[in-house]
Amino acid sequence: MNQINSEFLENHSLNYIEMALKTDSIERINNPDGYGIRIGDCGDSVEFFLVCQKGRLSSVSFFTRGCLNTNACCNTVVKLAKGKTIDRAWGIKPEQVARFLQTLPEDHIHCAELAVGALYLALTDLTSKIDKK
Numbered sequence: 001m002n003q004i005n006s007e008f009l010e011n012h013s014l015n016y017i018e019m020a021l022k023t024d025s026i027e028r029i030n031n032p033d034g035y036g037i038r039i040g041d042c043g044d045s046v047e048f049f050l051v052c053q054k055g056r057l058s059s060v061s062f063f064t065r066g067c068l069n070t071n072a073c074c075n076t077v078v079k080l081a082k083g084k085t086i087d088r089a090w091g092i093k094p095e096q097v098a099r100f101l102q103t104l105p106e107d108h109i110h111c112a113e114l115a116v117g118a119l120y121l122a123l124t125d126l127t128s129k130i131d132k133k
Helices: 003-011 014-021 068-081 094-101 106-132
Strands: 034-039 045-053 056-065
Touching: 014 068, 014 094, 034 106, 045 068, 045 106, 056 068, 068 094, 068 106, 094 106
Parallel strands: none
Antiparallel strands: 034 045, 045 056
């Protein structure tokens, strides 16, 4: 194993590694119930797509153009939000994302803020559509 891969594995928790490398929630959905996009000062972008059934987030997916830290944060948001009620999803905070990952570098907390911010925008869109019904 080369030095970079070895350092990556030694410097990160199992939660971080799993969330950074996961790809099964990366999906753009046409006509989601809720959609939000946010672009960070770093240039990374995050889009969240929500499908709601019976008041719960039955599907949460994302698309990102960003680093492994952003990918790890987005996958963590999916893990924390999927299956939750809309009200419970509003309770997800960047600190909770960082705590779950355990080894998110302190200088990349903005990645957690970016992911949660995009989720909030998608929740706002979802809520506005529900209110119009």
